Amino acid sequence: MAGGPARIFNIFALIELMLLLLLCTHKSFCVSTTNYKSSIQADKKADVLLPYTSPTASPQPFLPLLAPSPLTPFTNSTIPQLSGLCVLNFTSLTNMLTVTSTDCMAAFAPLLANVVCCPQVEATLVILIGQSSKYTNTLSLNGTTATHCLSDFEQILVGQGANDSLSKICSVHSSNLTEGSCPVSDVSEFESTVDSSSLLAACEKIDIVNECCQQICQNAILEASRKLAQKAYNLLTFGETHALSDHSSRINDCKSVVLRWLASKLEPSRAKEVLRGLSNCGINKVCPLKFPNLDRVIKGCGGGISNRTECCGSLESYVSHLQRQSFVTNLQALNCAALLGVKLRRANITENVYSQCRVSLKDFSLQVGAQESGCLLPSLPSDVVFDRTTGVSFVCDLNDNIPAPWPASSQLPPSSCNKTVKIPALPAVASGQTSFDSSDMNLFLYLTVLAALSILI
Secondary structure, three states: OOOOOOOHHHHHHHHHHHHHHHHOOOHHHEEOOHHHHHHHHHHHHHOOOOOOOOOOOOOOOOEEOOOOOOOOOOOOOOOOOOOOOOOOOHHHHHHHHHHHHHHOEOOOHHHHHHHHHHHHHHHHHHHHHHHHHHHHOEOOOOHHHHHHHHHHHHHHHHHOOEOOOHHHHHOOOHHHHOOOOOOOOEHHHHHHHOOHHHHHHHHOOOOOOOHHHHOHHHHHHHHHHHHHHHOOOOHHHOOHHHHHHHHHHHHHHHHHHHHHHHHHHOOHHHHHHHHHHHHHHHHOOOOOOOOOOOHHHHHHHHHHHOOHHHHHHHHHHHHHHHHOOOOEEHHHHHHHHHHHHHHHHHOOOOOOHHHHOOOEHHHHOOOOOOOOOOOEEOOOOOOOEEEOOOEEEEEEEOOOOOEOOOOOOOOOOOOHHHOOOOOOOOHHHOOOOOOOOHHHOOOEEEEEEOOOHHHHO
């Protein structure tokens, strides 16, 4: 687990890896190499006690034999075959659909699903239905129409280069476009039921940095959702347990209706900012990584770290499995470090093995190259950017050589609102820079992937 600031050659190592991933989605351009095989075999031997990792982990590396110029931009697209039975006005959100397809482009969608792709997909669907309600006077689609619209939505995105398995990757179903169990979807009835002026005032100009802790907009949404759900029945007519569980489900369905109403009252770009900001409040509360069995780490680090080499070797091998799953944000990395630390403490490993083995926050995100340059995404919403000249890029923080905090007890720490660990290069510089200015090297770096993406079409 490397220490010290990231260096510029690490950036190109990441670019190289991304290019390999992109090129190798097309089998005819790839072939395994002997060196990579031997490396993989050695890794397997070292990790023999770790469980088998799922196919969602990083694939075995390949070496491209043929490839177009890396300067070839991603401009190819196909004309989608639409059903003609969807009432949503996709044309009115052409630019947003382009952003969504870029955020979910074929090669990157699984790696960026949790932080970038799926939140953007969900926000776009909410805005599409919200904007259409101006003409249909309803904040939901019926089951049949929802099926056609979701299919058309996917066809449009795939036609612009998005992954063709977004429904699976993001767990999006046609039922997500309906009212679910919420009893209100008519716009007029909605506005007569909730305090719509207070709702709009609380959410139209949210403080995207502080909303997750202050919860001004979130509380207004919850209150409106409860009022809508309450119209379905009188809680006193049900058994307490059934009533609470049923009511909770209705509230969740009504939250979707409330968000669509908000999207109908805001400009699409502003609606996206609000929806992505609210989404990130939930994203940054959890660790998205799946933790395999810890037996080897427990064995190596037990007994007061009697053998530091064995302990750090087993911990590094374990963390390397976590790194193969996806990119995470700064705050997610904190959550992942806390969760793993708590698991180790509960296994009677009380010494700070993070400090002993130099585990940093960036060790919990995707790593590339021999120098192990970890990429942590911003804690605020961000998008993948496509430029016809430079290619595809996304903002990545390589400044987090912050030691991973070791938990003080075997209990999970409080929410990020109460955390005292300072994360560098947070939202204040999230706009990033498109150039490799050496003075900004330790802040946000724009990782440009000069992708031969036309090969994927």
